[in-house]
Amino acid sequence: MTRVNLALLILIACVASLPLFGGAYALRVGTIACMYAIFALSWNIVGGFAGYPSFATAAFFGFGAYATGILLNKGVPLSVAVIGSLVMCFLLATALGTVLLRLRGHYFAIASLSLVEVFRELVNNATDLTGGGMGLNIPLASGSGILADATFFFYAMWGLLLITAVVVMIVSASKLGFGLNCIRQNETASNMVGLNSTLYKSVAFGLSACFVGTAGGIYAAWVHYIDPSDVFDILYSVKPIVMALMGGLGSPLGVVCGAFVYLGLEEVVWRNYIQIHSGVLGVLIIMLLLFLPHGLISLRSGMFWRKAKHV
Amino acid sequence: MSEILHLSNVSRHFSGLQALRDVTISVNKGEVLGLIGPNGAGKTTLVNTICGVTPASSGVVTFDGKDITWVKTYQAARLGLSRTFQIVQPFAEFTALDNVAAAALFSHPGESLKSAREEARAHLAFVGLDAQANQSAATLTLAMRKRLELAKALAMKPKLLFLDEVNAGLNSAEVERATKLIHQLAAGGITIVMIEHLMRVVLNVCTRIAVLHNGQLIADGQPRDVIKNPAVVDAYLGQQYAQRNAARG
Amino acid sequence: MLAVQVLINALVLGCLYACIAIGFSLVWGVLNVINLIHGSFIVLGAYLAWSAYQWLGISPWYTLVIAAPLFFAFGYLLQQLLLNRVISAPVLVTLTLTFGLDLILNNAMIYYFKADYRKLTLSPPTGSISLFDVVVPVDRLIATASALALTGLLYLLLRRSKVGRAIVAVRLDRDAAVLMGVDVKSIYAIAFGLGAALAGCAGVLMALIFPISPLTSSAYLGKAFVVCVLGGLGSVSGALAGGLLLALVEGIGSTLIGPAHATTLSFVLLIIFLVVRPQGLLGRKGFE
Numbered sequence: 001m002t003r004v005n006l007a008l009l010i011l012i013a014c015v016a017s018l019p020l021f022g023g024a025y026a027l028r029v030g031t032i033a034c035m036y037a038i039f040a041l042s043w044n045i046v047g048g049f050a051g052y053p054s055f056a057t058a059a060f061f062g063f064g065a066y067a068t069g070i071l072l073n074k075g076v077p078l079s080v081a082v083i084g085s086l087v088m089c090f091l092l093a094t095a096l097g098t099v100l101l102r103l104r105g106h107y108f109a110i111a112s113l114s115l116v117e118v119f120r121e122l123v124n125n126a127t128d129l130t131g132g133g134m135g136l137n138i139p140l141a142s143g144s145g146i147l148a149d150a151t152f153f154f155y156a157m158w159g160l161l162l163i164t165a166v167v168v169m170i171v172s173a174s175k176l177g178f179g180l181n182c183i184r185q186n187e188t189a190s191n192m193v194g195l196n197s198t199l200y201k202s203v204a205f206g207l208s209a210c211f212v213g214t215a216g217g218i219y220a221a222w223v224h225y226i227d228p229s230d231v232f233d234i235l236y237s238v239k240p241i242v243m244a245l246m247g248g249l250g251s252p253l254g255v256v257c258g259a260f261v262y263l264g265l266e267e268v269v270w271r272n273y274i275q276i277h278s279g280v281l282g283v284l285i286i287m288l289l290l291f292l293p294h295g296l297i298s299l300r301s302g303m304f305w306r307k308a309k310h311v
Numbered sequence: 312m313s314e315i316l317h318l319s320n321v322s323r324h325f326s327g328l329q330a331l332r333d334v335t336i337s338v339n340k341g342e343v344l345g346l347i348g349p350n351g352a353g354k355t356t357l358v359n360t361i362c363g364v365t366p367a368s369s370g371v372v373t374f375d376g377k378d379i380t381w382v383k384t385y386q387a388a389r390l391g392l393s394r395t396f397q398i399v400q401p402f403a404e405f406t407a408l409d410n411v412a413a414a415a416l417f418s419h420p421g422e423s424l425k426s427a428r429e430e431a432r433a434h435l436a437f438v439g440l441d442a443q444a445n446q447s448a449a450t451l452t453l454a455m456r457k458r459l460e461l462a463k464a465l466a467m468k469p470k471l472l473f474l475d476e477v478n479a480g481l482n483s484a485e486v487e488r489a490t491k492l493i494h495q496l497a498a499g500g501i502t503i504v505m506i507e508h509l510m511r512v513v514l515n516v517c518t519r520i521a522v523l524h525n526g527q528l529i530a531d532g533q534p535r536d537v538i539k540n541p542a543v544v545d546a547y548l549g550q551q552y553a554q555r556n557a558a559r560g
Numbered sequence: 561m562l563a564v565q566v567l568i569n570a571l572v573l574g575c576l577y578a579c580i581a582i583g584f585s586l587v588w589g590v591l592n593v594i595n596l597i598h599g600s601f602i603v604l605g606a607y608l609a610w611s612a613y614q615w616l617g618i619s620p621w622y623t624l625v626i627a628a629p630l631f632f633a634f635g636y637l638l639q640q641l642l643l644n645r646v647i648s649a650p651v652l653v654t655l656t657l658t659f660g661l662d663l664i665l666n667n668a669m670i671y672y673f674k675a676d677y678r679k680l681t682l683s684p685p686t687g688s689i690s691l692f693d694v695v696v697p698v699d700r701l702i703a704t705a706s707a708l709a710l711t712g713l714l715y716l717l718l719r720r721s722k723v724g725r726a727i728v729a730v731r732l733d734r735d736a737a738v739l740m741g742v743d744v745k746s747i748y749a750i751a752f753g754l755g756a757a758l759a760g761c762a763g764v765l766m767a768l769i770f771p772i773s774p775l776t777s778s779a780y781l782g783k784a785f786v787v788c789v790l791g792g793l794g795s796v797s798g799a800l801a802g803g804l805l806l807a808l809v810e811g812i813g814s815t816l817i818g819p820a821h822a823t824t825l826s827f828v829l830l831i832i833f834l835v836v837r838p839q840g841l842l843g844r845k846g847f848e
Contacts, residue, residue: 053652099835105651106594110785111834114827117782121824175416178424182402182413189400192362193467194388194418234778238659241652279667285660289653290645 005169008253012037012162019151027150031222033263034157038164038215039240040247040255045168046208047241048250049177050201051184052101056112057212058236059119060089064213065220065231066123066130069138072221082156082217089213090206097205098198104187113237120232135227138220153222160218164211168252171207180204242285246292315340315502316361316471321370323353323360323526330356332526334370338471343493343503345517345534347510349547352523354506355397358473362394363387375470388418393469395460397476397506401448407459408444411435411466418467427466434462438492454485461492472496474505478512490515510552514538522547565694566815570807572696572704578803579707579765580780581787582714582796583758589794590731590751593643594651596658598759599781600665601631605763606772607673610680620680620764624706627760635756639749647748662777669774677771703765710761714754715796727751731794782823786830792840801841 018030039057046054064085071081100111123130130136140149171177179200182190190197220226239262247258269280316338323331330353338344346354359365361372363384372380379387402410411431416422435441438458443451448459457477464472474493478486486509493516497503507513513520513534520537522530524546530537537543544553584598605627612618612626642661646653686698718724729737730747738744770776783806791802806826813825833840 047652053650053655055655100831103834103838106588106592106655107789107834107838109651109655110594110789111831114785114830114834117827118824118831121821121827125820125824175424178413179417181405182417185402185404186400189396189402190413190417191384192388192394192396192400193414193416193463194385195413196383196385238656241656245652245656276667276671279664279671282660282663282667285656285663286642289649289657289660290642293649293653 004251004253008165008169008256011253011256012158012165015161016155016158019154024150027154029263029267031150031154031157033260034154034161035215035219036239036243036259036263037256038157038161038211039236040243040259041161041164041168041252042208042212043240044244044250044252044255045171045180046201046204048244048255049172049180049184050204052201052205053105053109053241054112054205054208055109055234055237055241056093056115056205056209057240058232058234059112059115060093060209060213061216061219061236062116062119062123062228062231063092064089064216065226066136066216067213068217069136069220069226070129072138073136078221082214082221085217086210086214090210093209094202094206097202101198101201101205113234116232116234116237120228123228123232131227133228135225135230136220138224138226140224153218156218157215157222160211160214165252165256167207167211172252176200176203242288246288313340314338315375316504317373318357318361319371319373321357321360321367321372323356323365323368330526331360331367334523334526334528336521336528336531338502338504340502341497341500342519343497343505343517345513345520346504346506346523347508347513347520347547348523353526354523355475356526357523358394358475358504358506361387362392362473385417388467389420391468391470392473393418393464393467393471394473395457395464395475395477397479399453399456399460401451401456401459401463403449404447406445406447407435407440407451407455407462408432410448410459411462414463414466431462431466434466435459437465437495438462439488453480454482457481457489458492461489465496469501471502471504474503474507476506476508478507478509486512510538510548562815564692566811567808568694568696570804570811572700572807573811574804574807575704575707575711575800576700576765576769576803577783577787577806578791578799579710579758579762581784581791581803582711582799583755583762584781584784585788585791585793585795585799586714586727586758587752587755588788590727591639591643591647591748593647593654593752594658595752595755596655596781597638597662597665598755598784599777599779600662600669600774601635601756601759602763602766602780603669603772603774603777604665605631605760606680606767606770607669607763608760609764609767610678610772613680613682620682620768624761624764627764628757631760632753632757634753634760636749636753638756639752643752644745644748666774666777673774675773675775677773679771680767682768697769699768703768706765707762710758710765711796711800714758717754718796723747723750727754779823783826786826788840789830789833789838790840792842795842798840798842805841 015030015034018026043054043057046052067085067088068081071084072078100108103111124132126132179195182195183197183200187197216231243258243262244255246262247256248254265284269277273280314337318334318336321331321334334357348354356365360367363382363386367380371378374390374392377390379390402413405413408428408431411434412424412427415430416424416427432441432444435444438461440455440458440462443455448456451459461477477489481489490512493503497516505517517534519532520534521528522537522543529546530540530543538548538556544550580602584595587593587595608627609620609623612623613620646657682699688695688697718728726742726747727750729740729742730744734744786806787799787802790805792798809829810822810826814822
């Protein structure tokens with residue numbers, strides 16, 4: 001267990017104590033914080049470890065949300081529905097990955113971005129199954145008062161964050177992580193030494209999607225109503241990237257810190273500049289990219305973790 | 312001598328450019344085959360075709376009894392085909408040790424990172440890079456990077472090793488050193504195919520020479536004979552070299 | 561005849577698509593930057609035309625002439641001041657940067673113009689012409705002709721002028737261009753400025769045909785993407801080929817499976833091309 005991983009686990013443990021300090025608002029922010037951290041950690045697997053800039057996060061978030069929503073509507077218990085989202089997203093992403101990950105750089109970025117559009121349109125048009133543009137109402141999963149509901153969903157999201165973090169740490173230290181690192185540095189050489197890069201990349205893509213999809217499922221059960229433009233929002237694809245860039249590409253601790261800092265900024269901006277909040281977000285992104293290209297973690301003792309190499 | 316690699320009428324074209332034309336050649340176990348020819352003759356393309364980087368447009372490639380015409384690069388690697396690149400391809404951020412460990416790790420499923428790193432040390436020592444084991448590959452000199460490339464290729468425990476211009480960019484002392492290494496490898500029983508422009512190295516090390524010109528095999532045989540072959544002299548060696556050679560007898 | 565109508569519609573729409581995409585294609589092909597602000601530039605151009613007509617009575621044809629230098633300057637400055645700093649950064653950084661810039665521009669437009677849809681209606685209205693059962697609205701026809709003229713102008717610029725040749729050189733081989741004495745930094749700025757100018761002018765033309773709102777910027781951007789991938793990067797012929805192909809597929813698809821699926825169809829087509837033929841119909845491979 002490295003020092004950094006330990007720090008990450010401690011950070012996550014601290015977050016668990018949130019319900020002791022705040023009411024409904026704190027729980028809401030806390031749940032979103034955990035969700036953002038899951039996004040950032042997941043994106044980091046394919047974007048940071050493997051070096052493939054994926055814009056597909058929103059596609060799988062939405063897919064997972066709808067998968068769980070539909071299952072819940074059919075009477076399936078919440079835990080089963082959420083695991084259903086996890087498995088479906090993993091399989092779907094791994095399969096799509098074998099095709100899309102043949103592309104590099106810009107082309108891969110656009111293809112992954114298009115996934116969001118295609119999924120959204122497909123869901124929009126499958127009105128019988130998903131309710132189409134009208135949205136999907138999701139039955140209440142537990143029913144003992146607002147605060148208990150909020151606490152339950154906070155811990156559900158927090159639990160998922162813990163699982164995601166542990167999986168990421170295991171991957172990072174494993175042959176898979178080492179292989180992804182090789183792929184990021186030199187994919188040609190990786191193939192030449194016997195690494196099946198298509199398999200490794202696809203698994204990475206699958207892992208980057210499954211926890212995001214599960215988070216989508218929890219989100220759907222939490223908010224009780226979803227519609228295509230709400231969950232298949234491109235911003236859900238861009239925000240994890242900004243968080244990862246803020247915190248430091250490649251480092252799990254870094255991206256989680258990035259997620260929390262980003263959320264903090266988002267809340268502050270929302271409350272004070274609601275009309276121009278997306279403009280302020282834009283300014284933030286630009287400042288970040290121009291002045292802190294290696295993320296916050298690069299400020300730590302003047303060294304930087306992973307250079308954002310040519311992806 | 313048993314045949315380890317056989318190419319049968321292998322051709323490769325790139326939309327209009329015929330890079331390889333009906334190449335038929337065998338490589339026997341334990342040989343050191345020199346592959347020479349002018350630039351653009353198709354030597355690297357031939358290696359790429361065998362190793363699965365760019366599949367053949369037609370023809371059959373057989374390795375160790377198996378048809379490998381359509382295998383992917385990583386599969387060829389695991390079957391025992393290993394190569395160095397003309398323009399070295401290290402994992403720039405990794406240390407020299409991890410570079411070699413990666414090769415040992417992925418070419419043999421079932422290895423662990425720990426055992427791969429141990430093996431890597433031995434290979435680094437063989438090429439004389441043990442002092443640089445913990446240095447990042449990006450900080451090594453070109454000569455060292457070429458040796459690192461060799462160490463990586465060896466870590467794969469290949470049956471057949473392709474050396475693609477290992478001596479390009481090296482000075483005389485470095486070339487001497489590289490040649491000694493190749494001798495040691497050949498003595499160890501690895502079959503080697505080397506693409507090389509330095510004739511003195513070729514004549515020093517190779518047991519057989521094949522000559523490619525415009526994608527076609529124009530000569531294949533004992534070094535002494537091939538360098539006297541008029542077609543080879545015309546296409547590649549040049550009259551001056553032939554005369555100097557004849558004078559030496 | 562339905563088939564001929566679909567074909568004519570596709571031709572007209574295809575040229576408009578090409579006009580939307582050409583600026584985007586130029587920037588991507590020359591600077592290797594995917595300019596996510598492109599859609600918002602188009603909408604801004606549309607607003608310029610609308611505002612000029614609404615408040616000053618200036619006809620869109622004149623606005624076209626004013627828009628070009630205005631947008632060129634805007635694009636040039638943007639590139640010089642901001643984009644230049646990340647020009648050699650990985651895809652991730654440039655995409656996210658232009659995304660951030662787009663957020664600002666888009667938000668600003670929503671703030672000032674509000675999100676409601678506006679329409680530039682010329683008075684007197686121009687009607688439509690019909691020939692052998694085929695109906696074409698005149699405003700579309702004129703817009704198409706102007707779009708073709710614009711792309712033709714760009715083509716001439718790239719072919720005949722010194723600056724144009726330099727741009728093509730940088731697109732073909734940046735390093736070689738540097739060795740030939742081309743000031744690549746300034747070419748980047750010029751190319752980006754040109755891209756912005758083309759987007760702005762495209763916007764002016766779009767104002768004649770489509771409703772205007774900041775919410776449409778991502779739709780324009782999406783179209784530009786697809787056209788570039790289908791047709792190939794950085795060339796006028798590529799943009800035309802891509803535009804026509806897209807319009808044709810959408811037209812036929814709409815007729816066969818309904819207009820609701822037109823957007824999905826275009827993105828599925830995009831993915832197919834990315835996987836099977838990433839360089840597009842007329843592009844050259846290797847440009848990532």
